[in-house]
Amino acid sequence: MEDELAISVRGLRKTYGDNVAVAGVDLDVHRGEVFALLGPNGAGKTTTVEILEGYRHRDAGEVRVLGVDPASPDAGWRAKVGIVLQGTGEFDELTVAEVVRHFSGFYPDADDPAKVVERVGLGAKAKARTHTLSGGQKRRLDVALGIIGRPELLFLDEPTTGFDPEARREFWDLIRDLAAAGTTIVLTTHYLDEAEALADRVGVIAAGRVVEVAPPGRLGNRQEALATVSWRTPDGTPESAETASPTALVAELAARFGGEVPGLTVTRPTLEDVYLRMIGH
Amino acid sequence: MTTTTKPAAPVAAAPARRLGAGALALRQGRLEITQFLRSRESVVFTMGFPIIMILIFAAIFSDEIAPGVSYTQYFITGMIATGLMTVSFQNLGIWIPIERDRGVLKRYRGTPMPKWVWFAGKVIMVVVIGVAETALLLAVSVALFDLDLPQTAAKWLTFGWVSVLGVTACTLCGIAISSLARTARSGSAVVTPVALVLQFISGVFFVFTNLPTWMQQVAAIFPLKWMCQGLRSVFLPDSFGAQEPGGSFELGRVALVLGAWCVIGLVLCLTTFRSTTRRDG
Numbered sequence: 001m002e003d004e005l006a007i008s009v010r011g012l013r014k015t016y017g018d019n020v021a022v023a024g025v026d027l028d029v030h031r032g033e034v035f036a037l038l039g040p041n042g043a044g045k046t047t048t049v050e051i052l053e054g055y056r057h058r059d060a061g062e063v064r065v066l067g068v069d070p071a072s073p074d075a076g077w078r079a080k081v082g083i084v085l086q087g088t089g090e091f092d093e094l095t096v097a098e099v100v101r102h103f104s105g106f107y108p109d110a111d112d113p114a115k116v117v118e119r120v121g122l123g124a125k126a127k128a129r130t131h132t133l134s135g136g137q138k139r140r141l142d143v144a145l146g147i148i149g150r151p152e153l154l155f156l157d158e159p160t161t162g163f164d165p166e167a168r169r170e171f172w173d174l175i176r177d178l179a180a181a182g183t184t185i186v187l188t189t190h191y192l193d194e195a196e197a198l199a200d201r202v203g204v205i206a207a208g209r210v211v212e213v214a215p216p217g218r219l220g221n222r223q224e225a226l227a228t229v230s231w232r233t234p235d236g237t238p239e240s241a242e243t244a245s246p247t248a249l250v251a252e253l254a255a256r257f258g259g260e261v262p263g264l265t266v267t268r269p270t271l272e273d274v275y276l277r278m279i280g281h
Numbered sequence: 282m283t284t285t286t287k288p289a290a291p292v293a294a295a296p297a298r299r300l301g302a303g304a305l306a307l308r309q310g311r312l313e314i315t316q317f318l319r320s321r322e323s324v325v326f327t328m329g330f331p332i333i334m335i336l337i338f339a340a341i342f343s344d345e346i347a348p349g350v351s352y353t354q355y356f357i358t359g360m361i362a363t364g365l366m367t368v369s370f371q372n373l374g375i376w377i378p379i380e381r382d383r384g385v386l387k388r389y390r391g392t393p394m395p396k397w398v399w400f401a402g403k404v405i406m407v408v409v410i411g412v413a414e415t416a417l418l419l420a421v422s423v424a425l426f427d428l429d430l431p432q433t434a435a436k437w438l439t440f441g442w443v444s445v446l447g448v449t450a451c452t453l454c455g456i457a458i459s460s461l462a463r464t465a466r467s468g469s470a471v472v473t474p475v476a477l478v479l480q481f482i483s484g485v486f487f488v489f490t491n492l493p494t495w496m497q498q499v500a501a502i503f504p505l506k507w508m509c510q511g512l513r514s515v516f517l518p519d520s521f522g523a524q525e526p527g528g529s530f531e532l533g534r535v536a537l538v539l540g541a542w543c544v545i546g547l548v549l550c551l552t553t554f555r556s557t558t559r560r561d562g
Contacts, residue, residue, distance in 0.1 A: 053391065075393035083391040090383055093319035094312070102312050105300050106394040145388070 005064070006031045006153050006184040007052060012061035014047050021047040023208035025061070029186055031152075034179045036199035036216075037188040040279055044208040045188040046086065046157055052186070053083050053155055066153055079107050082151030082183075084142045086158050092131040096122050099130060100144050107149030119177075120144045121170055135162045140171075147178065154178065156187040160194060172197055192271045206279040220274035229253070232263040305398045310405025317372075317406055327372055328414045331364035332421055338486075339426045346488070350518065353426040358512035359485035361415055365444060366451050366476060366505055368411045373403060373455030374462075374472035382465030386556035400456070407452050415444070429516070436515045439532065443511030446539035450504045453546025460553040479505045490524055497526055504542045511535040 007029035014022040022044045029035045039045050050056045052065050054073035063070060068077045091099050100117050104110035117126050120140040125133060130141060139159060146154055156175075160168045175198055179185055189195055195202045196216040203213045217223055229249050230240035243249050246266045253261045300308070317323050335357060342352035380386055389399055422428035431437050458475070462468040480486060482496045483506040489497065500506040513521065514530035522529040 055387070055390070075395065078391070078393035081391075085384065085387065085391070091316065091385065093316040098312075098315070102308065103392060105305065105308055106392040108299055108393075110299070149392070 004030055006033070006066060007035075007186065008062070008064045009048075009052070010062040012048065012051065012063060013059045014044075014051060014056065015059055020208055022051070022058075025205070025208070025210050027203060027210060027213070029184065031184050032179075032182055033200045034175070034185045034187070034198050036195035036202045037186065037205055038190065038192065038195045038202050038275065039188075039205035040190060043205045043279070045205055048205070049155055049157055049186065049188055053081065054078075079109075079149055080152045082146040082149060082154040084146035084154070084156045084159055086161075090130050090138065093129065095127050095129055096133070096141055096144075097126040099141065100148055103145050104148050109150055110148055111150050113148065116144050116148050120147075120174065136164065136167045139163065143171075143174070147183075151183060153184045153186070156185065158188055158190070160189070160191065168194070192275055196271050204275060204278050211278045216271060219271060220269070220278055222269055222271065222274050225269045225274075228265075228267050230263065230265045230267075231261045234262075238263070302395070302398070305394065306401035306405065309394075309398050309402030310409070313402045313406035314409055317410060323372065323376075327367050328364075328410065328417065330367055331360040331414065331418050334363070335360045335418060335422055335426075339422075347521075350521075351426065351428075353422060353428060354516055355488065355513070356485075357418070357422050357428055358516050359480075359483075359509050360418060361444075361512055362447065362483075362505055362508040363480055363485050364414050364418055365411050365448050365508065366479075368414055369407045369448050369451035370455040370458070371469075371472050371476050372407065372410075373452060374458045375468040377403075377456060377459035378462035378468035379465040381459070381556065384557075390556050403456070404452060407448060411444070411448055431515050439511065440515045443508060443515070443535060443539070446536065446543065447504060447508035447511070450539050450542035450546055453543060453550055454504075457546055457549035457553060460555055479503055482506075484509050490526060501526075501538075504539055507535045507538045511539075 005028055007027065009025055009027040012022055012025040012027075013020075025044070025048055027048075037045050037049065047056065051058050051063065052070055054065075054070035054077075057071055066077060066080055068074075070077075073081075094102075096117055097113065101113040104113045104116075114126070117123060120143050122133075122137060122140050122144065125137060130138065133141065139162065143156070143159065146156070159175075160171050163171060172194070175185060175187070179198075185198075187194075187198065199216055201213055202216050202219055204211045204219065212219060214220075226242040226244055227246040228240055228242050229246050230238060231253060232238055241249060250261070250264065250266065253264070317327075335353065338356045338360070339353045342356070344352065346352050346355050377386075386399070390396075419428065419430065423430065431440060455472075458472060459468065462471050479500070482492065482500040483489070483503065484492065484500070485505070489500075489506070489509065492500075497506075510525060510530060511532060513525075514532060514535075525531065527534070
């Protein structure tokens, strides 16, 4: 059903001169979903997202975002779409509270600016000029401006680049919070753990194409992949075997060694392994 | 400032903005003025420049240009015109590329704020700063150099319309020329020489009729010469009109040329304005 989809993309193409940035992307994002677009730099993530945000024109393809073609965005549509771009738009001379309050005036049903500043963790910095903020704090301000209008759909383009681990965790909590409140979220990232932690589904994009769309745990048939069992022989040589039944192999090894198996590990491909294979490494 | 704390509600298809168009424009204007006043360089150089210049000129040319008419009375016209051009043409030509480079314009484009509100904010800022700066310049000149203010309502009216037309033309040209700058830093490199050359050939620093004829003719293509000429009709005795190149103050032609530049500036704005720095990459 059309209404179930926040975003629907078919055959999206965009070229810059001879460079094909997006070479035929198909994508569906359901309402209420957290969707991560994962891919290396230059894969076409930002171009794709900026077309969905109404910033760029496409060369070909069908695109619907909240039921509207973003090539001709109107104010009503803009009010329902929150955008956090990649590193943009400081208002050096203004304070955090002033900027957020100003932007709240653009939206028909804006959230309380003070509450939003608090929510993104900038409460202590509300009266600080934005040029005094650290990189991570500026990013939080970006997010505050993205959510001040209570968007139905929120785009986040590489939102945690430059965050320290603690700030990322806090940021993830904020995203989960928004998602729990029903906001549809599309984020691009090149952090696999971020996609795994946040996304209901991940779309892997490489060389301008969506290679696969799946929940993070099932990407590249990860759950069915062979496990690798490694151990050391009595003379210390490392051995390993790929198997669909690692438990049986471990039991057999235990019997062979008469107890502890030296250097025993059982691993399955990490998301990173799967991802690197998909993007052609 | 009012804030709403309504619970989240789905946004209507065609939402009414909380704020009307006029309120949005005024808020935007106030924000621009705040930003201007908080950046010390703009205040010192934009507002202080004409005052510093009139102090220097009054010190150099302390005698009279004609019996009972001081040089200050003549040069104040050039300083007012320069001040108006600085606050509009130079100010916008330098600041818009910086805002474009920082991504501020792109950020605004992602909100439901109508595009014209941004322009309106700039215009309000230019008008308010321009009026304040002109008033300050006149106050300093009256206090220190016995400047004679216009005595008739008709002269104040001329003062008004010449300033409004001049500022409008310079504002539009400033917005238009901002698109020539490719980076934040090149704005002043583009604008400053243009402004400086115009000031030299338009009779700001010299008695206009003492300039070579060809220079007068070049200057007559651009608005600054006509702003100065219109203002001379306000601040100098009517008998001075005979010394103008056209044998009178030619107020009709002043209106015509400044009006033409408003149209040219508007067309350039509409055809060349862009809100992002780089071509899509």
